[in-house]
Amino acid sequence: MGVRAEFELLLADLFDGQPDPIRNQRLDELLQAHPELQDEYLAQVQMHAILQWRGGQAAAPSETQAPKSEPFTLVASRWRSFAASLIVVAACVAVMLLWWTPETHATTDVMEQLVDLNIDLTQARSRDERIRIFEAHAETLETTLASAELPPEDRKLAEALLENGRELAKEVNPATEAVRFNELADKLVARLELANASQDERRMTQLLDAYNRVNEVGVKENLKLALASASIDADKKKKLAGATTHHVARTHRVETMIDRNPEPARRMFQKAMKGHFHKKKHKKPAE
Amino acid sequence: MPQAVAAMNGPTSDFLLKLTSHQSMLYAAIAALLGGVDGAHDILQETNVVLLEKAGEYDSSRPFAAWALTFARFQVLAWRKRQSRDRLVLNDHLFAVLADRLTKEAVAPSKRLDAIEKCLAKLAPDSRKLIDLRYVDGKSVQAIAVQSGRSENVISVTLFRIRKTLLDCVASTLATEGGR
Numbered sequence: 001m002g003v004r005a006e007f008e009l010l011l012a013d014l015f016d017g018q019p020d021p022i023r024n025q026r027l028d029e030l031l032q033a034h035p036e037l038q039d040e041y042l043a044q045v046q047m048h049a050i051l052q053w054r055g056g057q058a059a060a061p062s063e064t065q066a067p068k069s070e071p072f073t074l075v076a077s078r079w080r081s082f083a084a085s086l087i088v089v090a091a092c093v094a095v096m097l098l099w100w101t102p103e104t105h106a107t108t109d110v111m112e113q114l115v116d117l118n119i120d121l122t123q124a125r126s127r128d129e130r131i132r133i134f135e136a137h138a139e140t141l142e143t144t145l146a147s148a149e150l151p152p153e154d155r156k157l158a159e160a161l162l163e164n165g166r167e168l169a170k171e172v173n174p175a176t177e178a179v180r181f182n183e184l185a186d187k188l189v190a191r192l193e194l195a196n197a198s199q200d201e202r203r204m205t206q207l208l209d210a211y212n213r214v215n216e217v218g219v220k221e222n223l224k225l226a227l228a229s230a231s232i233d234a235d236k237k238k239k240l241a242g243a244t245t246h247h248v249a250r251t252h253r254v255e256t257m258i259d260r261n262p263e264p265a266r267r268m269f270q271k272a273m274k275g276h277f278h279k280k281k282h283k284k285p286a287e
Numbered sequence: 288m289p290q291a292v293a294a295m296n297g298p299t300s301d302f303l304l305k306l307t308s309h310q311s312m313l314y315a316a317i318a319a320l321l322g323g324v325d326g327a328h329d330i331l332q333e334t335n336v337v338l339l340e341k342a343g344e345y346d347s348s349r350p351f352a353a354w355a356l357t358f359a360r361f362q363v364l365a366w367r368k369r370q371s372r373d374r375l376v377l378n379d380h381l382f383a384v385l386a387d388r389l390t391k392e393a394v395a396p397s398k399r400l401d402a403i404e405k406c407l408a409k410l411a412p413d414s415r416k417l418i419d420l421r422y423v424d425g426k427s428v429q430a431i432a433v434q435s436g437r438s439e440n441v442i443s444v445t446l447f448r449i450r451k452t453l454l455d456c457v458a459s460t461l462a463t464e465g466g467r
């Protein structure tokens with residue numbers, strides 16, 4: 001058997017076979033004796049790894065590519081800017097009105113309240129305060145959720161929000177909360193991508209508002225608190241680093257998705273991401 | 288871990304974006320230094336922790352890939368020290384040679400991923416199906432062999448050749464588009 005044929009068999013076995021010290025040693029000998037094979041070794045292993053990564057078999061945080069779109073700038077004349085502003089304002093008013101139409105009110109309301117509850121809970125820094133907040137709203141929200149007519153995927157998301165609320169009321173733990181909010185943000189982005197694909201601007205605006213609060217407060221603020229903690233151990237550091245890169249990748253993905261929308265929808269989505277359309281649905285209980 | 292906290296704020300969000308967009312490149316390089324993907328994900332996460340801690344030391348005028356690979360290399364070295372010798376695919380000398388080569392030849396990850404997508408789209412249907420079974424469905428060579436009625440050896444060698452076809456195609460695409 002020629003050197004190349006042997007090398008190819010060894011590499012194929014390295015990727016697909018069982019650990020084998022004798023094979024490893026022979027591969028090592030070949031690579032040292034034939035430096036011309038080293039490039040091929042590097043290329044083959046990296047291709048194998050990237051195919052795994054791409055297929056989601058690497059069990060690693062998702063990634064994004066570098067930004068492709070330029071930041072939004074208005075380069076039109078003063079008159080055109082004024083006209084554009086009017087269109088945006090009109091679009092925003094339309095969204096506000098659409099948001100509150102009776103047929104969507106129940107769905108929006110329960111989801112909004114659940115997000116509000118989660119945000120209030122995670123911002124409360126003592127367990128007692130959290131229990132008070134949760135007990136003041138949980139029963140009503142459970143009843144509302146049970147009777148609300150929600151599409152199955154929205155119901156799953158609402159139930160996940162309620163469950164997260166229950167967990168938040170049990171203890172104050174920024175690291176665990178950041179990871180759980182990361183999962184909720186992923187679920188919201190999955191809904192966002194569907195709304196974006198079907199060009200449902202009203203739904204997009206609602207979801208972006210919820211996503212913004214979950215991502216900025218639930219994920220980012222908790223990551224900051226957790227990373228600043230002196231008692232953080234190596235395993236937790238690793239988990240938080242993964243959560244951080246995942247958070248940044250997702251944030252970039254959402255921003256890119258928004259940037260790819262035409263005006264005036266893009267401007268409206270940017271406003272939703274900044275919380276411009278948010279109106280809190282419940283108040284914290286009095287102390 | 289104050290640097291990591293700083294890395295989450297305004298001016299250094301660019302650093303995090305770079306870190307995120309280089310994850311597949313780092314994963315692939317770590318796998319190459321390990322001699323396979325076993326343990327690559329854990330080492331990638333350990334590398335991410337170090338990179339977040341060192342964020343303040345990064346000079347944005349330098350290529351991120353080469354800078355990050357330096358730390359990945361140290362993490363792989365630390366991993367090697369924890370393993371018994373017979374588990375290592377590469378000896379110490381070869382490890383150093385290949386690590387140097389990887390650092391010099393880092394390819395912009397987004398260009399490489401784009402090229403791989405284009406090349407996957409050009410594969411023959413049977414080849415594409417085999418790649419999807421192995422890498423998207425996550426099936427072992429043994430399972431694919433049973434499913435297709437062929438020997439494990441044939442499947443393994445076929446996969447090797449498809450990866451080689453992809454590598455040739457990616458090299459040609461990057462050369463045409465100026466990716467290196």
